[in-house]
Amino acid sequence: MKELVRTRQLTKSYGPAEVVSGVNMNLRRGEIYGFLGPNGAGKSTVMKMLLGLVKPTGGEIEIFGEKLLPGSTEHLKRIGHLIETPVFYEKLTAEQNLELHTEYMGYYKEGAIRDALEMVQLAATYDKPVKQFSLGMKQRLGIARAIVTRPELLLLDEPINGLDPEGIQAMRQLFVRIRDEWGTAILISSHLLSEVEQVADTIGVIDGGRLLREVSMETVHASTTEYVEIVTSNVSLAAFVLVDTLEIENIKQMGDNTIRIYDTKLSPEVLAKGLIASDVPIQSINRRHHSLEEYFFDMIKGGNEHVATH
Structure with a gap:
């Protein structure tokens, strides 16, 4: 796969505070x-620098094979984005x-x-003024606006905020x-790790402005510990x-009614047959592996920078 976005030692400081670092x-x-x-x-700041909304203090950005220079705007025609809370003309309809x-x-x-309104399930409300939209509907409209031009690159900052479980799915x-x-190519920032785990091909873990690891989900799944969980x-x-x-x-005992077996x-x-033979009441027994959430928090706790692994 060809790289659409590359950053090298991308840095942003506000006064003495470095919010994005290398x-x-x-x-x-x-x-x-x-x-x-x-x-x-530093997630939103990185996204804003990719869009030219924030000027980097150091490093460089390459998008669509070309270095992003001060004042560059041509690349924006090929990008869709939803950064922070979407803002609309409230008296106008979704279509307008x-x-x-x-x-x-x-x-x-x-x-x-x-097409875009149908894709985000807002087709039935295209003639309704946005001021009558719920928070979740406005979020969907923000996604529709981001995808309506069929972009080559899509930047989505917390795109499922305000959505119910059905909307998230x-x-x-x-x-x-x-x-x-x-x-x-889609860059999604999120704190809902379980949702990212279900769609991402690659994850980048950032903390304190530093990218701690960039790794494929295949590698994450291969490296996480497998265990059997008994309730x-x-x-x-x-x-x-x-x-x-x-x-x-x-x-290892996990709470009052759960045991994890790492052997x-x-x-x-x-295991079930042996436990039942000894009159152990079993509510469930499943083979599992550590979630992305556990991997993520281990990474944040460690705080060490790692080489990118695709």
Whole structure:
């Protein structure tokens, strides 16, 4: 995959405070990149620098194979974005707001506005003034505005804010569809790690302005520890049977009713059979691996910079 975005030692300071520090990011065509970090980590600032809304203090940005120079605007025609809370002309309809945007962008493809509204499930409200929209509807309209020009690069800053679970699932499916059908590269910042885990091809973990790691989700899944999780109403008996009878060496109690087994030499089926034979009540038993959330917090706690791994 060809890289659409490359940053090298990208840095931004406000006075003595360095909010982005030496970031080396690589975003490829047809890739969803999950940009993860706590509030104030520098995610939005990096996105604003990619759009030219904030001027870097140091380093360089390359977009679509060309270095981004002060005053560069031509690349913006190929980018869709949703940064922070979307703002609209409240008295105008969703359709009218998108008409103004496409005119400003010089994009005049017939049917594009209706297509975008349908994709975010707002087609039925196209003639309704935006002032009557809920927070979630405005967020959907912001996404529609970002995708209406079929961009090659899509920058989405916390795009599922204000959406209900059904809306989150719909947008997740939409992002994957845009990647697969249009070949669009998508940079998504989010604090909802479980949602990023379900769509991202690559993640970048940023904290304190430093990119700690850039790694493919395949690598994350391959490197995370696998374990068997047992939920039982009698943890003490289960632990005794696992260690004394089944000779499991590596277990850990998680709360009042859960045990994790990191010694995976026995299958969940064999474990269940052994526990049931000793009258251990089992509510559930499943093979799992550490989530992206656990990987993320381990990374933040470690705080060490890592080489990018694709």
